[in-house]
Amino acid sequence: MKLEQVIEFMPESIRRLIGRQTFLPGEAIVRKGDRADHVYILTKGSTRVSNEFATGQRYTFAQQNTPDLIGDLEVLAGQEFYSTTNEAQTACETIVMSADTFMQWMRRDNHFACAIAQMLAAKMYPTSNENGRIKFQPSIQRLQRYLVRRLDEAPSELFVLHSNRQQIADDIGTSIKTVNRGVNKLRETGFISLFHGKISISVEQQQKLRSLKFDT
Known part of the structure; x- marks a missing residue:
């Protein structure tokens, strides 16, 4: 029952x-x-x-x-x-x-x-x-998995994440400093963009982010 x-x-x-x-x-x-x-x-x-x-x-x-x-x-x-x-x-x-x-x-x-x-x-x-x-995942891998999960929850041609850095850090179990490093790395390599400080992800970037592989 x-x-x-x-x-x-x-x-x-x-x-x-x-x-x-x-x-x-x-x-x-x-x-x-x-x-x-x-x-x-x-x-x-x-x-x-x-x-x-x-x-x-x-x-x-x-x-x-x-x-x-x-x-x-x-x-x-x-x-x-x-x-x-x-x-x-x-x-x-x-x-x-x-x-x-x-x-x-x-x-x-x-x-x-x-x-x-x-x-x-x-x-x-x-x-x-x-x-x-x-616990054993690199922080940038946790951030990538988190972003892909958020994309799945709210599909959009231009996805904008409204969570602040503290919320992201809480969700993936790390510090704001580590989140900021991961965000900067993903931005520098073209996987995400920033719009007024918020993470934004285009359709092309979404495909790249989903296919991002990490060494195991």
């Missing part, structure tokens, strides 16, 4: 204990280091999942879309604090419940427990696989 159906048939005893909360783009739903005392079900919108380190560097490594859960991993693992920051990428609507209510629902509803297990497996496998691989 899918999560949407599970929510529809939520036990009345649980329904009385839940709430609903809306988050605007950029607002943190949970923040790394805060007490993991609530679980959220994302019912509308998308979020960015990132990890922050003592150096001040932030690495955005995943995106969550409807329907999905936030905070479930920490609660199920018995962890006291959230391990990552999860912020709204678009306007988000959520169902919110205490950690105790979440565990109570898991024990009472086998369909809910099954849906959570399947979602956790689907969410964790590709994320762990990518995290293990991306």
Whole structure:
């Protein structure tokens, strides 16, 4: 049974204990280091999942879309604090419940427990696989892969990337200085252009960027 159906048939005893909360783009739903005392079900919108380190560097490594859960991993693992920051990428609507209510629902509803297990497996496998691989990619290769992914998300004859350098650095797990070096290198070799400081990519450049090969 899918999560949407599970929510529809939520036990009345649980329904009385839940709430609903809306988050605007950029607002943190949970923040790394805060007490993991609530679980959220994302019912509308998308979020960015990132990890922050003592150096001040932030690495955005995943995106969550409807329907999905936030905070479930920490609660199920018995962890006291959230391990990552999860912020709204678009306007988000959520169902919110205490950690105790979440565990109570898991024990009472086998369909809910099954849906959570399947979602956790689907969410964790590709994320762990990518995290293990991306650390070994040169930064310019990460930037190239990132730009190709953004091109795929919004095809255009003249693509303009509106993300700032900090956002790019967060998304590929590096520093602004490293991003700037990569951008300059790709511009100097004709793979991208700059328009008022924004990365722009023509049709010809898109083809070159997609076919760019790196030594392995």
